[in-house]
Amino acid sequence: xxxxxxxxxxxxxxxxxxxxxxxxxxxxxxxxxxxxxxxxxxxxxxxxxxxxxxxxxxxxxxxxxxxxxxxxxxxxxxxxxxxxxxxxxxxxxxxxxxxxxxxxxxxxxxxxxxxxxxxxxx
Numbered sequence: 001x002x003x004x005x006x007x008x009x010x011x012x013x014x015x016x017x018x019x020x021x022x023x024x025x026x027x028x029x030x031x032x033x034x035x036x037x038x039x040x041x042x043x044x045x046x047x048x049x050x051x052x053x054x055x056x057x058x059x060x061x062x063x064x065x066x067x068x069x070x071x072x073x074x075x076x077x078x079x080x081x082x083x084x085x086x087x088x089x090x091x092x093x094x095x096x097x098x099x100x101x102x103x104x105x106x107x108x109x110x111x112x113x114x115x116x117x118x119x120x121x122x
Contacts, residue, residue: 033045033048033049036048039060040060041060065111065114065115065118066115068111069108069111069112069115072104072107072108072111073108075104076101076104076105076107076108079100079101079104080101083097083100083101
């Protein structure tokens, strides 16, 4: 099943696939396979079909909401650091700074709630 390959003095095991499996599908089935591959973000039909046969499913995760959450957290953290620096320098904290922090954290929690709902629906 595995074939040892030497690379830079280290033995690496490479999977040897030497058994061919063929099967036929109808045109509508072929279209459905192509559609599902597109949705999964997989362009290699052999890899897609192997994954489906061996695991029964393909998971394609959209991390855009997580990236947005990360951006919001960075922004809130930067604002907090700037306010803390100003408070240390001037020994004052302004009401507008507190309001900005509250607004930023509200956005973070809204985004977190959205991410959690998406994860729960999987």
